[in-house]
Amino acid sequence: MAKLKVGVIGGGIVGASVGYNLSLYDFVDVSLFEKDQIGSGTTAKSAGTVCLFDDSLPHEFWEVRLYGFQTYTNMEKEERGSAGFHNTGTLVVCTDEKVEKYTRTGIALAKAAGYEAEYLTDPDEIRKHFPDINLEGVLGAGWTGEDGYFDPTVAANTFVKKMKANGGKVYQYTKVEKINMKGNRVTGLETNNSSFDFDVIVDASGPWTRYVSRMVGLELPIWHTKAEVFFLVPPNKKLDYQFPTLKYPRFYARPEGDNIFICKAHLTMDLTDPMHAGVWDPDALTPTGGTDEYFFEFLMEELEHHAPRLLNSGLAFSWLGYRAEPPDFLPILGDTPVEGYVLAVGCGGNGVIEAPAIGRDIALFVAYGEKSVLLKRLPLSRFEKQFDLKAVGVVQTPQ
Numbered sequence: 211m212a213k214l215k216v217g218v219i220g221g222g223i224v225g226a227s228v229g230y231n232l233s234l235y236d237f238v239d240v241s242l243f244e245k246d247q248i249g250s251g252t253t254a255k256s257a258g259t260v261c262l263f264d265d266s267l268p269h270e271f272w273e274v275r276l277y278g279f280q281t282y283t284n285m286e287k288e289e290r291g292s293a294g295f296h297n298t299g300t301l302v303v304c305t306d307e308k309v310e311k312y313t314r315t316g317i318a319l320a321k322a323a324g325y326e327a328e329y330l331t332d333p334d335e336i337r338k339h340f341p342d343i344n345l346e347g348v349l350g351a352g353w354t355g356e357d358g359y360f361d362p363t364v365a366a367n368t369f370v371k372k373m374k375a376n377g378g379k380v381y382q383y384t385k386v387e388k389i390n391m392k393g394n395r396v397t398g399l400e401t402n403n404s405s406f407d408f409d410v411i412v413d414a415s416g417p418w419t420r421y422v423s424r425m426v427g428l429e430l431p432i433w434h435t436k437a438e439v440f441f442l443v444p445p446n447k448k449l450d451y452q453f454p455t456l457k458y459p460r461f462y463a464r465p466e467g468d469n470i471f472i473c474k475a476h477l478t479m480d481l482t483d484p485m486h487a488g489v490w491d492p493d494a495l496t497p498t499g500g501t502d503e504y505f506f507e508f509l510m511e512e513l514e515h516h517a518p519r520l521l522n523s524g525l526a527f528s529w530l531g532y533r534a535e536p537p538d539f540l541p542i543l544g545d546t547p548v549e550g551y552v553l554a555v556g557c558g559g560n561g562v563i564e565a566p567a568i569g570r571d572i573a574l575f576v577a578y579g580e581k582s583v584l585l586k587r588l589p590l591s592r593f594e595k596q597f598d599l600k601a602v603g604v605v606q607t608p609q
């Protein structure tokens with residue numbers, strides 16, 4: 211029997227996970243196309259935090275978070291370093307009752323899954339994990355020592371290695387330039403050096419999807435938010451304690467060697483504010499630099515309030531990445547009005563957490579047509595009434 215031929219566009223953490231999961235079905239012949247190197251897009255700019263609890267993703271998606279964490283830790287167990295795990299633990303600092311309730315729920319969920327987690331209110335206990343904290347206005351903090359951050363580029367390459375071992379094909383430095391169609395159905399694609407026939411094409415092109423989807427006549431409601439990262443050199447060049455992964459409602463931070471990686475929280479971004487969001491060309495991004503004074507000042511104000519000693523840090527370097535955000539800050543997954551064109555896009559600030567579950571569920575859908583709870587909850591059709599999804603070359607503004 212002829213195999214189902216599937217092409218995946220994009221070799222970020224999402225496309226790599228989709229490709230790997232598709233390669234697990236022996237009747238699927240999967241090929242992945244990446245115009246650059248695997249994991250070199252948004253994935254390479256990521257903080258890679260996959261925490262057992264924080265406020266980045268609603269608890270409704272707890273299974274997605276847990277599956278993500280377990281997938282990467284299992285990768286590490288199979289081969290040390292293959293997911294680039296840094297076990298820093300996470301301190302979620304609660305400055306209002308809403309976040310406190312949210313964190314306490316996260317702690318309960320993590321414990322239910324067998325992990326150690328606790329809610330701290332004793333100032334000395336909180337300071338033990340983050341000695342530089344200013345506790346004024348702090349209600350308490352959630353702590354787990356079991357999680358931290360991963361290296362998503364390394365994890366994407368591990369997915370791809372496993373995909374190849376299962377017979378999947380990977381084309382790096384191969385740009386998809388055209389998607390071929392017959393009527394309303396995709397039939398294949400053309401790259402900078404060849405053409406391929408496919409039954410199904412999965413678009414996992416991250417912030418490029420605004421351009422890729424136009425190849426099939428769709429305008430996706432996805433905006434780019436600026437993810438501006440600043441690497442601080444702490445006072446005396448080195449901290450005298452292990453810096454944790456640190457989550458505040460408005461920003462987050464984690465160690466990067468002896469430096470501190472610090473970034474504005476993705477859920478604080480306003481899609482209608484041109485300083486925060488727009489539709490920009492991700493190919494114009496540079497590996498470092500390109501950041502705005504606005505975001506640096508914002509983060510310094512946060513530090514002034516929450517950890518004033520760290521204001522004495524120097525700035526080592528910075529970078530800018532684009533998060534691909536739909537209006538509800540949740541991914542767009544599954545089928546589209548174009549037959550055979552499937553989406554695994556719009557992962558915004560949570561793509562590393564979400565990639566394992568997205569890969570698993572998109573593969574199930576492509577292979578058997580079965581929609582998981584995740585795919586039923588996050589289809590493109592949820593935006594049909596609000597946006598004209600036909601590509602017209604006009605950028606629509608979110609409401």
Ligand SMILES: Cc1cc2nc3c(=O)[nH]c(=O)nc-3n(C[C@H](O)[C@H](O)[C@H](O)COP(=O)(O)OP(=O)(O)OC[C@H]3O[C@@H](n4cnc5c(N)ncnc54)[C@H](O)[C@@H]3O)c2cc1C
Pocket residue numbers: 219220221222223224225243244245246247248249250251252253254255256257258259260362384385386387414415416417418422437438439473530531532533555556557558559560561562563564
């Ligand atoms: C600063 C920052 C911090 C973040 N922190 C976290 C975090 O702590 N935890 C978390 O879960 N998430 C985090 N994220 C979000 C996460 O990194 C992204 O959601 C995730 O990397 C998106 O992966 P992707 O595979 O969808 O996109 P990408 O990694 O951008 O991959 C898309 C790929 O498609 C390729 N492509 C595009 N067009 C074509 C074409 N025509 N032909 C072939 N290939 C093409 C691109 O080259 C690219 O490699 C962060 C993001 C940023 C920027």
